[in-house]
Amino acid sequence: MTYAGNGIGITRGVAIGPAHILQRDQLEISPRTIEQDQVQAETERFRQAVNNARERLQGIRRKIPESTRSDIIEFIDTHLLMMNDAALVEVPIDLISRHSYAAEWALQLQRDALVQVFNTMDDPYLRTRRDDVEHVVNQIQKALLELDEEAEEELAGKVILAQDLTPADTILMRHQGIAAFITEFGGPMSHTAILARSLGIPAVVGVHSITRILRHGEQVVVDGEQGVVLADADPATLTHYARRMDSAEQRQIRLRSLIGQPATTREGTRIQLMANIELPEDIQATRELQADAVGLYRTEFLYMNREGTPDEEEHYQTYRQVVEGLDGIPITIRTLDLGADKQVDGCTASSCNPALGLRAIRLCLKEPKMFQPQIRAILRAAAHGPVRIMIPMLSNLQEIRRLKQIVTDTRAQLEAEGVAHDGDIPIGGMIEVPAAALAADAFSRELDFFSIGTNDLIQYTLAIDRVDDEVNYLYDPLHPSILRLIQMVIEAGRKAGIPVSMCGEMAGDPRYIPLLLGMGLREFSMQPGSLLLAKESLLQLDAGKLARQTRKLMKHLADPQHEEMLRKICHLH
């Protein structure tokens, strides 16, 4: 057996399967000419490569189930259309016949010309087109170089190895039935990681050089809990992991017996267990697991794997389907949180330091043309069920006031137009910037509820990029500064009489639930897959006793003994 590496495990599961190394690098194409009498054959070779690339893509398209979001399908359809486009097919053929260029070189020259044109344009939509051109050209080049054999392989059951993956890649590959993925970079709080957890894909991130250590087709064991990657496992190891997969299944069956039972602590405190959702399949899970509400609906995913931006009608139809699909379960829709690690094509975002730049509410207030359709759609969807609206990345009161003004104006507009809506919906804010936590008392006067976003709150407080695995060891939800900020927010909410929930990953981690409960948190929002585990742990806890322990802990945060107290509360060993 070979120990292949370890990184950060981001999903509880284990998977065993053959490695598939995802090649994303630009292919090296050198200038090359052919003999005049080969022009005909070269043209034919090029046409054949385009056909092969098209057939491969059509194969992927066919495997995507009907229920898949239309934007993912459109993304593939666009590329299929481009494979018929004269600019990518006829122009290279012309270059082959006029200059006797080899097909690869002719295609590369045309790619350079097109990319150069796009680069001179500022329009973000055209920038998306440039990426599409790159992608399609790459596919044809691979077909020409006959590298597409490996790409044609089925991804079903494979363990994907890549330098990094975007959230969009993750969604697409999930539909292709991958068993697990391993990346060289990325942190556990990145959106790709959050998505993998929510989709239940076992995954390990931050395994340096893994794409060079492992070979294509080699059998790999991925332990998403311990963050371990093994290759060529011996039979005893394979049996061990197969048993673990089995006992995880048994545990899941036991957990499912908790469905329908209210989440109540030992002494009878009722806790709200809510779901974080983003993809259509999460709605089904939320209903099945009988979550009390959806505490966070991330809407950025509407923007991925597509060209352009969704219009009001698309926003509306999507939200309406979600609200109706939830069948009376209340939902908190978060307004767009684009930027930072949720970059999508076709959207301006500052490049120097995206996490601190034009992101989330900042971007939305700057781009009303992009934002207003979403607000209109949310108010319209609210006519179909209980909806709340939530603002991400608030850092000052001005942002709240401007958002509220937009909501008021939008309501008036809809009223004047006679469009069905519910304008009277609660407006809450995410507390995920330290400034917002420190000013939570002031914010509480202007908002109807708070939701603590620990993923970002920890990133900003501890000054560590959540997607950078090099500083991941500093990511500490139990840092005294984080505990103080969380406590401040819960206190401010309690004093103002507004609900406080937590929707960062910390809320769904059974290790931290006793502490949060002791701090007075009563609403926990997490990916659906964590709901039953959280319930199991809540059923065994005593909120009164934990409150006493936690009060003492908070008083002693400056003393070294606080670590021992923390261990006791969180049962950390």
Ligand code: PEP
């Ligand atoms: C958070 O920051 O904790 C959060 C829930 O939002 P996101 O992970 O989408 O940034």
Ligand code: MG
């Ligand atoms: Mg956040």
